[in-house]
Amino acid sequence: xxxxxxxxxxxxxxxxxxxxxxxxxxxxxxxxxxxxxxxxxxxxxxxxxxxxxxxxxxxxxxxxxxxxxxxxxxxxxxxxxxxxxxxxxxxxxxxxxxxxxxxxxxxxxxxxxxxxxxxxxxxxxxxxxxxxxxxxxxxxxxxxxxxxxxxxxxxxxxxxxxxxxxxxxxxxxxxxxxxxxxxxxxxxxxxxxxxxxxxxxxxxxxxxxxxxxxxxxxxxxxxxxxxxxxxxxxxxxxxxxxxxxxxxxxxxxxxxxxxxxxxxxxxxxxxxxxxxxx
Amino acid sequence: xxxxxxxxxxxxxxxxxxxxxxxxxxxxxxxxxxxxxxxxxxxxxxxxxxxxxxxxxxxxxxxxxxxxxxxxxxxxxxxxxxxxxxxxxxxxxxxxxxxxxxxxxxxxxxxxxxxxxxx
Numbered sequence: 001x002x003x004x005x006x007x008x009x010x011x012x013x014x015x016x017x018x019x020x021x022x023x024x025x026x027x028x029x030x031x032x033x034x035x036x037x038x039x040x041x042x043x044x045x046x047x048x049x050x051x052x053x054x055x056x057x058x059x060x061x062x063x064x065x066x067x068x069x070x071x072x073x074x075x076x077x078x079x080x081x082x083x084x085x086x087x088x089x090x091x092x093x094x095x096x097x098x099x100x101x102x103x104x105x106x107x108x109x110x111x112x113x114x115x116x117x118x119x120x121x122x123x124x125x126x127x128x129x130x131x132x133x134x135x136x137x138x139x140x141x142x143x144x145x146x147x148x149x150x151x152x153x154x155x156x157x158x159x160x161x162x163x164x165x166x167x168x169x170x171x172x173x174x175x176x177x178x179x180x181x182x183x184x185x186x187x188x189x190x191x192x193x194x195x196x197x198x199x200x201x202x203x204x205x206x207x208x209x210x211x212x213x214x215x216x217x218x219x220x221x222x223x224x225x226x227x228x229x230x231x232x233x234x235x236x237x238x239x240x241x242x243x244x245x246x247x248x249x250x251x252x253x254x255x256x257x258x259x260x261x262x263x264x265x266x267x268x269x270x271x272x273x274x275x276x277x278x
Numbered sequence: 279x280x281x282x283x284x285x286x287x288x289x290x291x292x293x294x295x296x297x298x299x300x301x302x303x304x305x306x307x308x309x310x311x312x313x314x315x316x317x318x319x320x321x322x323x324x325x326x327x328x329x330x331x332x333x334x335x336x337x338x339x340x341x342x343x344x345x346x347x348x349x350x351x352x353x354x355x356x357x358x359x360x361x362x363x364x365x366x367x368x369x370x371x372x373x374x375x376x377x378x379x380x381x382x383x384x385x386x387x388x389x390x391x392x393x394x395x396x397x
Contacts, residue, residue, distance in 0.1 A: 002313060004306060005314070043317060060290060085375055085385040138374070207359060211353050215391070225342035233295060
């Protein structure tokens, strides 16, 4: 393939990944690295560098739309970013040390877990949980606009959530993804933050987390301009379009298809990683 | 405050996308018919790895240098967001969160400027 053909095809694939990722809420980055490595035979380190850059673009692009609505909790976000950025830095340093076959295997496992999580119902919305002393001291509790007016929520299990977010950050730095799946585990299930608040807050955090590892990737020469350019522009355009029509589209069957794609990609990454073909 | 932050993020992303597009047009115009190969990992040359190198290669009119500059702007966008939050929490006189935000900012700046030295 010539540079022109390669750029065009990668841009189209990234556009579709970004579009479906934002439409289904499963994120585009998670399919990008396996697609680039399996389909285009890009070395996984270049793929991770390019994907990380596109994660910053989509997160920062979408966050602008979310802050207006008053769902995201900036204190929860900033407090947990201590954990995610520190984890991301560690993950990025680890990524430069461990063999690519191990990277591919870990990626495969994360994909399988994401596919599993996307089929599971969301944990039930919390109602009138007692305030947790640590969360109160950190001023994490808040309220968000609901149908019957503002609804208060009390954040639970702060240390568990904080440690899980460290893990989410490390995975993000290691694999160049937003690692939304682990964030759901930490914020929805452990800290019991209401769905809308956790989704918008985590979207806010993803860009900051990715920026923490992007510096390391850049200085290690993992970010190739020729590859990162079509990936970033494609994913950004796709996800912006996806978030525009999000409300109207029937996403249930689309979600099923997309999670099947994630499942297949995960199995392939595991297989290739296990036999050392990546 | 929140609105300013949102707009800051959006304009940062749009600006960086524009710079990347500009660099892309130069790069594609010059190299369109060369073979593309990312199978083997070589690592980028230093002109695309350090801030100083990127600026130098932009000065030399290189397309890929411009793309990297756009990507640097993109990385700087969330960092600017965090820096603004320090100001926001200072205005609110929330010392605890000024501290938290400064920790996050320090980690981000270390990653961008300090990671090539040391480890």
